Amino acid sequence: MGRLRDWLYVQNTGGRLTTLLLFLPPALMIFTLFAILPIAESGLYSFYNWNGFVPLADGGRWVGLRNYEQILGHSVFHQAVWNTARIVIISMLIQLPLAMVLAMLIASKSAVNNVFRLIFFLPFILADVVAGLIWRFIYDGNYGLVAAITHLFGLEPFYPLADQSWAFNAILVVVVWKYFGYHMMIYIAGLQSVSDDLIEAAKLDGATPIQIALRIKLPLIWPAIRLSIFFSVIGALQFFEMAVPLVQSGGPGGSAHTIVTYLYEYGIVRSRVGFGSAVGVILFLVCVVFAFTYQRYVMASHK
Structure with missing residues (x-):
């Protein structure tokens, strides 16, 4: 009984690990692409005076907290x-x-x-x-x-x-x-x-x-x-x-x-x-x- 219980535990653990490996990476990738990265980019852009039509490196001007000051x-x-x-x-x-x-x-x-x-x-x-x-x-x-x-x-x-x-x-x-x-x-x-x-x-x-x-x-x-x-x-x-x-x-x-x-x-x-x-x-x-x-x-x- 002890060996059977150990075998079932290993099988159950392995099944959970397989499920995590199959479904967690795609979910994390989608969440990162459509939630984490846009939020992070918004935080970065908020410190610039930028119109969004040209690359940030070319048309963006660093203004620090000025945008927040103007908003408030x-x-x-x-x-x-x-x-x-x-x-x-x-x-x-x-x-x-x-x-x-x-x-x-x-x-x-x-x-x-x-x-x-x-x-x-x-x-x-x-x-x-x-x-x-x-x-x-x-x-x-x-x-x-x-x-x-x-x-x-x-x-x-x-x-x-x-x-x-x-x-x-x-x-x-x-x-x-x-x-x-x-x-x-x-x-x-x-x-x-x-x-x-x-x-x-x-x-x-x-x-x-x-x-x-x-x-x-x-x-x-x-x-x-x-x-x-x-x-x-x-x-x-x-x-x-x-x-x-x-x-x-x-x-x-x-x-x-x-x-x-x-x-x-x-x-x-x-x-x-x-x-x-x-x-x-x-x-x-x-x-x-x-x-x-x-x-x-x-x-x-x-x-």
């Missing part, structure tokens, strides 16, 4: 950071609570609830660019839904996306509409794992629906809520595709920029690759710090 002192970047924070705030205060309420209402399995789930989830299925183009037409002050409303009430034409005080608020409406269904489905998955016997026992004890929701369902689906919050914050930090069709060049006076659209406008459109790389490095560090901090103090501490 740029009022448009401050607005972009605040707009990104506003997406997070609106998600926490409106989008996620709305998703939770709807999930509570249609979590039970039935044909009618399945229809409502499909309706509420449909906006998330749309590509971000398509959703942006649809809402750009809706907000059009000449031909869209806003134009129809203003014409119905005899008001002056109104152009939300061209108004400095309204442009980003209009984007926030689209963000809530587009993504609340995604978070709703996460909550529904968590709610369906709650035992029906537990709910029935609470009802027999005289608990009201609100008490059941607050004291039984919410604590039991806390892992799903944590995951939803994480996706919401990371999504806000990376918000880009839907904003470009809505407000090209960051809207009036740059008032509708997020961090990523700021990077795109000042780094790519204006051919300032070094400057844009510095913005990318800052965004990367923010995402990494948030991810590790959230994992350490929120996800890991409530397992």
Whole structure:
């Protein structure tokens, strides 16, 4: 038996080693080519004034930390950071609570609830660019839904996306509409794992629906809520595709920029690759710090 056990151990170890040798090098190579190297190159480019059209050695000029100084002192970047924070705030205060309420209402399995789930989830299925183009037409002050409303009430034409005080608020409406269904489905998955016997026992004890929701369902689906919050914050930090069709060049006076659209406008459109790389490095560090901090103090501490 001892020899057989040793032989099986050797075979099992050898099989794992073979699997590692076959699958690990290609995965590491792909990750290095498409993640590690671009990040490292962005870090290098961020110290140069470079347009990206000629080799760095020929057309790049070393500027040290000047790009970072210009970014941190740029009022448009401050607005972009605040707009990104506003997406997070609106998600926490409106989008996620709305998703939770709807999930509570249609979590039970039935044909009618399945229809409502499909309706509420449909906006998330749309590509971000398509959703942006649809809402750009809706907000059009000449031909869209806003134009129809203003014409119905005899008001002056109104152009939300061209108004400095309204442009980003209009984007926030689209963000809530587009993504609340995604978070709703996460909550529904968590709610369906709650035992029906537990709910029935609470009802027999005289608990009201609100008490059941607050004291039984919410604590039991806390892992799903944590995951939803994480996706919401990371999504806000990376918000880009839907904003470009809505407000090209960051809207009036740059008032509708997020961090990523700021990077795109000042780094790519204006051919300032070094400057844009510095913005990318800052965004990367923010995402990494948030991810590790959230994992350490929120996800890991409530397992």
